[in-house]
Structures are given as C-alpha cells and as structure tokens.
Amino acid sequence: MRLFTLILALIFSLGSSSGYKFLMILNSPGRSHFNVGHALAKGLVQAGHEITVASVFPLKKPIPGYHDIYIPNVINAMRGDLAGLWASIQKSVTQKLIDHYQMGFRLTRALFEEPNFQELLKSNKSFDAIICETFYNDAHYGLAEHFKAPLIGLSTGGGLTFITDMVGSPAPASFVPHIMLPFNDHMTLFERLANVAFLAYERLLLDYYYLPGQEQLYQEFFPDNKQSFYEMRRNASLVLINQHVSLSFPRPYAPNMVEVGGMHIDGKLSPLPERIERFLNESEHGVIYFSMGSNLKSKDLPPAKVQEILKAFRGLKQRVLWKFELEDLPNKPDNVYISDWFPQTDILAHPKVLAFATHGGMLSTTESIYHGKPVIGLPIFSDQFFNMAHAEQTGYGIMLDFKALKAQDFRAAIERITSEPSYAEVVRGMSFRYRDQQHTPLENAVYWVEHVTRHQGAAYLKSAAQRLNWWQYHNADVLLILFAVVIFTIILLPYVILRLLTKLVLGEKKTQGGKVKLN
Numbered sequence: 467m468r469l470f471t472l473i474l475a476l477i478f479s480l481g482s483s484s485g486y487k488f489l490m491i492l493n494s495p496g497r498s499h500f501n502v503g504h505a506l507a508k509g510l511v512q513a514g515h516e517i518t519v520a521s522v523f524p525l526k527k528p529i530p531g532y533h534d535i536y537i538p539n540v541i542n543a544m545r546g547d548l549a550g551l552w553a554s555i556q557k558s559v560t561q562k563l564i565d566h567y568q569m570g571f572r573l574t575r576a577l578f579e580e581p582n583f584q585e586l587l588k589s590n591k592s593f594d595a596i597i598c599e600t601f602y603n604d605a606h607y608g609l610a611e612h613f614k615a616p617l618i619g620l621s622t623g624g625g626l627t628f629i630t631d632m633v634g635s636p637a638p639a640s641f642v643p644h645i646m647l648p649f650n651d652h653m654t655l656f657e658r659l660a661n662v663a664f665l666a667y668e669r670l671l672l673d674y675y676y677l678p679g680q681e682q683l684y685q686e687f688f689p690d691n692k693q694s695f696y697e698m699r700r701n702a703s704l705v706l707i708n709q710h711v712s713l714s715f716p717r718p719y720a721p722n723m724v725e726v727g728g729m730h731i732d733g734k735l736s737p738l739p740e741r742i743e744r745f746l747n748e749s750e751h752g753v754i755y756f757s758m759g760s761n762l763k764s765k766d767l768p769p770a771k772v773q774e775i776l777k778a779f780r781g782l783k784q785r786v787l788w789k790f791e792l793e794d795l796p797n798k799p800d801n802v803y804i805s806d807w808f809p810q811t812d813i814l815a816h817p818k819v820l821a822f823a824t825h826g827g828m829l830s831t832t833e834s835i836y837h838g839k840p841v842i843g844l845p846i847f848s849d850q851f852f853n854m855a856h857a858e859q860t861g862y863g864i865m866l867d868f869k870a871l872k873a874q875d876f877r878a879a880i881e882r883i884t885s886e887p888s889y890a891e892v893v894r895g896m897s898f899r900y901r902d903q904q905h906t907p908l909e910n911a912v913y914w915v916e917h918v919t920r921h922q923g924a925a926y927l928k929s930a931a932q933r934l935n936w937w938q939y940h941n942a943d944v945l946l947i948l949f950a951v952v953i954f955t956i957i958l959l960p961y962v963i964l965r966l967l968t969k970l971v972l973g974e975k976k977t978q979g980g981k982v983k984l985n
Contacts, residue, residue: 485514486594486919489586489613490620492521493577494601495541497760498829499622502708503599505730506620507532509908510915518593520583535582543576544569554847555869559646562847563668567676570602574680577606578687587612595703595919600629602676604699605683607632611691611698616923618915619705623828623849624714625723627668628676632702634931634939635720639665642717646848648855648865651715669936700932703923706911708828712900713835714856722927724914728832728900729907735812742787742813745803749785752820754880755813755839757789759827762846765791773797777873784820784884787813814839820890821883823876826850826865831857838897840889842879844868862893 488510492503500523507517511531522541524534554562577583596610600619610617621629624645630637639662643649647664649657681695693701703722710727711717719725738746746753758764764772772795779786780799790804798804810830813819814837823842824830831853834841841863843854857863864879883889905913918924937943 486510486516486916487592488515488517488595488597488915488919489593489609489615490517490519490521490597490599491577491603491606491609492519492523492599493537493540493573493603493606494599494622495522495544497523498827499599499601501730501829502622503597503620505732505908506597506706506726506911506915509729509912513912513916515916518586518591520577520586535586537577537580537583539580540573540576543572559664560667563646563671564675566602566848567671567679570676571679571683573601574603574605574683577603578683595915597915600632600705602628604628604677604680605687605695607699607702608684608688608691608693608695610701611693612688616703616918617701618918619702621705621707621709624709624852625707625717625719627665628672629705629707630723631936632699632932633705633720633723634700634929634934635705635723636718636931638718643852644668645852648845648851650856650859651717673936702932703918703925703927704914706914708832710832710900710907712896713832720927720929720931722918722924724910726907726911726914727828728836729911730829731811731833731836732908733906735815736809738809738812738816742803742805742808745785745787746813746816746818749818751783751785752884753785753787753816753818754782754821754823754884755787755808755810755819756823757808757810757830758825758844758846759830762825763791764789771868771871774871774873775876776802778876778880782877782880784880811837821880823880826854826857828853835862835893835896835900838890838894840883840893842866842876842883844871860892860896862889862896864889 490503490507492500494500500521503519503521504523507519508529510517511529516531516533518533518535520535520537522537524536525532554565557565591613593613593615595616595618596613597618597620598606598609600621607617607619619629619632625635625637626645627637640658641651641653643651643653643657643661644664647661649661653661677696684691684695684698691698705723706726707723708727708729710725713727737743776797776799779802782801784801786802787808788802788804789806789808791806792804795804811833814822814833819839821842822830822834822839823844824834826841826843826845827850831841841854841857843850843857843863843865845851845854845865846868854863854865858865864883866875866879918927931939
C-alpha cells in the first residue's frame with residue numbers, strides 16, 4: 467500500500483511539473499539575440515513543454531513541440547538600423563540612447579502589425595506563461611494580461627534600467643556602471659560622476675520620452691487590458707539576464723532576476739569543415755580568429771579601414787580567419803582565410819586559436835571566456851564598450867578605438883596578446899570559474915521558468931520595490947523633506963531667531979526711551 471501511494475505521488479508530481487505551454491516573443495532581428503532565446507526554447511521543449519516562438523528565424527528542421535510564428539515585418543522595421551551600425555560609432559552615447567528608443571518604437575509596432583501575430587492575438591489559444599525578450603519593447607509585456615499568464619522577461623544583454631525596473635532590482639550608481647559606459651565596478655570620482663549624470667539623463671528620457679511612447683502603443687493594441695501600462699510593466703514574475711558574475715563583476719539582484727549567461731553554449735563540439743581544419747592544423751605559429759558578429763558585416767566596412775586591417779595582417783607569423791561576407795577580397799594576404807560564416811564556438815575551442823578579435827558583444831565575450839581565449843576588442847555600439855573595457859581592466863583583453871584604428875595599433879595588439887602569457891592565464895582562470903557551476907545556465911533558466919509557472923507567477927518572489935516609483939525607491943521625497951529641514955535649521959532658523967532678538971532689543975529700547983520721569 468505504501469509503495470502504491472509513493473508511485474501515485476511520483477506520477478502526480480511529474481504531471482504537475484511538466485507539459486506547460488509557453489509563448490516566447492523574440493522581437494529582435496539580430497541572430498545573436500535569437501540564439502539566446504532559441505537555446506531556452508529548445509531547453510523547455512527537451513524538458514517536456516510546448517513552446518510557440520515569434521521570431522524572424524523560423525526553424526529549417528521542425529522540432530516536435532516547437533511552433534514558429536514568422537514575423538518578417540520586424541526585419542523591415544530595423545533594416546535602416548542594421549545598415550547604420552558602422553556609422554553609429556561616430557555618435558555620442560547620449561544620441562545612441564535616443565536612437566535605441568526610436569528603434570524600439572518601430573520594433574514594437576512592427577510586431578503588433580504583423581499579420582501572423584495579429585492572427586495569434588485573435589485566436590483562443592492559451593499559455594501558461596509569456597516569455598518576452600526585453601529589447602525596448604515594454605508594450606509587448608501586455609501579452610501577459612491578454613493571455614492571462616505570468617510575464618517572464620528575457621534580457622539577451624545586461625541589466626539596463628528599463629529592465630531592472632521590471633522587478634525593482636537594485637543598481638547602486640556608486641559601483642554598478644551603466645552598461646553603455648566603458649567603466650567597471652571600481653570607478654574613479656570622475657567616472658562615478660559621469661555614471662550618475664548618464665543615469666539621470668536616461669531616467670529623464672525614460673519617464674518623459676520612451677515610456678510615454680510605449681504607453682501609447684500599449685493602449686492602442688491592448689484596449690481591453692485592465693492594468694495600466696505602468697502597473698503592467700512592473701508586474702513581471704521573473705527576468706532572466708544573459709550575464710554571469712564570473713563574466714563581469716558582482717552586483718545585487720532582486721530574487722526574481724536570475725543570471726543565466728551562456729545558456730546558448732551547450733559544450734558540444736562538431737567537426738570543423740575540412741578546409742578550415744587543415745588551415746588551423748597547418749599553422750605553425752597559431753591563428754587569430756576575427757569576427758565582428760552577426761549584425762556587423764565586414765564587407766560594409768569603410769574601404770580605408772579594410773586596408774588598415776589587411777596591412778596589420780600582412781606579414782604576421784600567425785594565420786587569420788576573418789569573417790568577411792564577400793567571396794573575393796582584393797590584396798588579401800596568403801595568411802588570411804575569409805568566409806561569410808564560421809562555426810565560432812568550434813573554432814574558439816581549437817587549440818591552435820590564440821586570440822579572438824571581436825566587436826565585444828555579450829555572446830562573443832561569453833564564448834571567448836568559456837573556451838579560454840583572450841580578446842582584442844573593437845567595440846562599435848551598445849554594451850560592447852562596457853564588455854571590452856572590462857576585458858582590458860580584468861587583464862584578458864586589449865581594447866582598441868575603432869574610429870582611430872591604424873594598422874600598427876592592430877598589429878601591436880596582436881603581437882602583445884600572443885606573446886605575453888598573462889592574457890591567456892587570466893582568461894583560463896575565468897573559464898574555470900565560469901564552468902564551475904552547480905547547474906548549467908540552461909538548466910538554471912529552465913528550472914526558474916518552470917518554478918514561476920508552477921507557482922502561478924510566484925508572487926512571493928516579488929519585492930515591494932516593484933510597486934514603487936523611482937523617487938520612492940530612492941527615497942527622493944524623504945531626502946527632499948530632510949533637505950528642507952536642514953536648510954531651515956541652518957539658514958532660516960538663525961534668521962528667525964535673529965529677527966526675534968532684534969525685535970526684543972529694539973522693543974526694550976523704545977520702552978526705555980518712552981519712560982516719564984515723575985519726580
């Protein structure tokens with residue numbers, strides 16, 4: 467009888483923790499963003515769940531339990547942004563932030579107006595949780611109420627303010643730099659001043675430009691939702707963040723903001739294509755791998771920059787694999803192999819690869835650390851400056867200024883990073899720490915998604931900070947009252963006392979001067 471009861475309990479527990487239906491929104495047309503969400507989607511399917519994924523990258527080979535919603539409208543909305551990535555390096559960081567918000571408005575609307583997505587909204591489908599990429603698209607979070615399901619945010623980058631707002635996660639400006647600034651957690655006085663100023667600038671833009679714009683989209687496309695826009699965006703059950711303490715630095719998080727950086731790395735290696743394998747194995751002095759990611763195309767580089775890069779590679783004793791999207795590259799040295807695609811993780815795992823020249827995106831940075839390869843950073847936009855500044859400050863990379871890049875600078879960085887063993891030693895230590903986790907990042911992500919779904923939003927994880935305005939969260943109203951009291955005490959109170967004393971003295975003199983002599 468006891469055995470029968472245990473079997474029933476086991477069956478019940480398995481049935482209650484599996485078989486959920488999820489809707490995942492991956493509204494960014496960037497391949498790297500998709501790779502993060504796709505890894506989680508596959509992990510959930512492998513755990514026995516069913517998932518519907520809205521993205522611009524439908525599967526070529528169907529996976530049971532994985533359903534695509536193709537959203538090509540989103541590609542058109544961001545076409546101009548992708549074309550202008552190289553030029554964006556000339557803009558100030560303040561202008562880049564505005565550009566990100568404007569791009570967000572276009573992406574948010576594009577998804578809502580996508581016919582395939584409209585069909586989903588009008589359907590009677592139900593989901594147990596909504597997993598929404600947090601990419602300047604706050605109005606999309608209204609899908610949670612629309613489908614009466616908990617909201618799970620998926621940050622494919624770091625903890626930007628509009629993301630940490632979702633769960634009230636702390637980000638003290640004294641040691642948590644903004645992700646678009648090239649600072650670390652040991653900031654100088656000037657850097658802390660710049661950090662606070664930029665965060666204040668971001669807060670003003672958020673409250674008076676970005677969020678009102680997203681609110682209009684929310685009201686337009688979710689007219690029947692009962693929650694206000696601001697209530698909705700602060701009602702997330704969980705935010706998964708593509709970061710890990712070993713990749714960056716320790717910082718505080720709310721209990722429902724969980725680091726799962728690197729969950730797209732499964733640790734499985736595939737054989738390299740024969741020509742690439744031979745090119746690597748026959749390199750007597752090792753290989754430099756050079757890629758600017760999936761969104762930045764080397765073929766679109768200014769011709770002058772291409773020539774500077776070729777000049778740097780020419781005559782190197784090392785060989786170079788360069789992700790270059792044209793079949794022919796005039797004046798290409800014999801030690802350079804070009805291709806429009808490389809199996810990046812398999813290449814970084816190869817023992818002949820000595821260093822990775824990269825734009826410094828989060829996925830590339832994570833993969834370089836995972837495989838223990840030092841980096842030469844050429845950041846262009848977004849968190850790339852932060853990532854590469856951290857690489858240089860930590861000692862596993864060298865950051866170069868792409869705007870002023872010259873052949874001698876690039877060549878000197880290559881020679882330095884391949885000749886000084888400290889770079890490789892530091893990154894190998896980081897790789898060991900990163901791999902030394904109780905569970906893989908993907909296992910951790912799947913567990914937390916299941917957990918908040920199983921507990922119907924896991925309200926117990928939500929801190930009171932999610933219900934506070936920014937001035938309440940930072941006690942700005944309290945500080946204002948205290949400041950007023952201090953000002954009154956220091957300035958006004960002495961003035962009032964002085965006035966009273968003056969009146970008292972003058973009153974006594976007047977009384978004495980007005981006395982009548984009787985004798």
